[in-house]
Amino acid sequence: MSLKIRLARGGSKKRPYYTIVVADARSPRDGRFLEKLGSWNPMLAKDDAKRVELNAERIQDWLAKGAQPTDRVLRFLAEAGIAQRDAKNNPEKAKPGKKAQERAKERAAKAAEAESAEA
Incomplete structure (x- = not known):
């Protein structure tokens, strides 16, 4: 049986509230x-202590039994110091494309010409 530590959605429409549960990977998101x-509770402020509440002792027990946390839950566990999360950072994603870089060079060249003309 494959176990997952994941989020189960609750709350009303446009007012989400999630419980962190351990469930069989084959069961529905909000199911058994x-x-x-x-x-x-994503509706609370990020610095609020009640935004994320974890039962660290039970989570460690389930991790020892082989339960796999989802990406979002693993992020919470890493913040709490319960589990280690590899940094998933793509620095290339933030760079502008080739055409945008060419346009930026052209703008810089025009600005340099305008400065030299004024001087």
């Missing part, structure tokens, strides 16, 4: 789960 391990 084995145990509730915490909660996440």
Whole structure:
């Protein structure tokens, strides 16, 4: 049986509230789960202590039993110091494309010409 530590959505329309649960990977998102391990309320401020609540002891037990956290839950666990998360950063993604870089060079050249003409 493949176990996942994942989010189960609750709350009303446009007012999400998630519980962190351990469930069989084949069960539906909001369906049957084995145990509730915490909660996440994205409507609260990011610095609010009640935004993410975790039962660290039970989470560590489930991780020892082989449960795999999802990406979002792993991010919460890394912030709490329970699990290690590899940095997923793509610095190339933020760079502008070739045509945008060419346009920026052209603008810089025109600005340099305008400065030299004024001087």
